[in-house]
Amino acid sequence: MDTSATAICNLLYRYAEAIDEGRLKDAAALFLHARIEAGAAGPLDADGLLALWRKILVIHPCGTPRTRHLVTNPILDIDEATGTAQVRSCFTVMQATDDFPLQIIASGRYHDRFARIGGQWCFVERDYRQLDFIGDLSQHLRMPLKQTQRL
Template identity: 55%
Template structure:
């Protein structure tokens, strides 16, 4: 694995680590120079909007975390070193356990990410959050109203 591929993979895993530790400010900082596409047609373009969305929607427990584990797998990383750009497709699985919810998978889907290199460092430039494939019980994870069809759109 090239150093660039390792650095990009580490960004994927750093996202999971920050989200699972409840560091929503840290998550927003990872996407400081990025656009985020959510389940609707919304595209967030600034760190403040991203942080606001995560603070409104991700339930944080008294322990300071969302009581989740985001497992990111199967990264397919395509790098154009000369252009300083890369793309990655990966899978995510979100596990959760709370005092009232036994350990279980609450969501699974895919991330389609784009990266750029600035001053020799890779950073997110785009993430598509709309590729939400499998929904479990998100009632303990997200503060979102359930739509009439019962399917919650992931963020």
């Protein structure tokens, strides 16, 4: 039996898995009920987020971004009575390609809010603006990070 904590953490991990497998549409679908803060692009919905990913992410011939997103240290504040939760977690993105040795390319924090909708936990808010460390993103983004922040 899933607890609320397990269900919420699984959403964090399903997001990372879908992105790493190049299933951008599936990853965006996790944010169907969400408002996404992505920097200068302003608040986005799931469709806007998918369009942004398709515009900026490099998808390699294998159909994936050749990344591994690790989501760690989730701190969950769950209110069972109201069916809401706030979660802070850390992420580390590693990447390797045929010409790019395995390395950490980014690290930061996610600030998420969840709500129980139709009996299921769902993302209702994500803040992508907590990027703490930036490595070589040349094989991950189609444009320099400064340009993506203005999108």
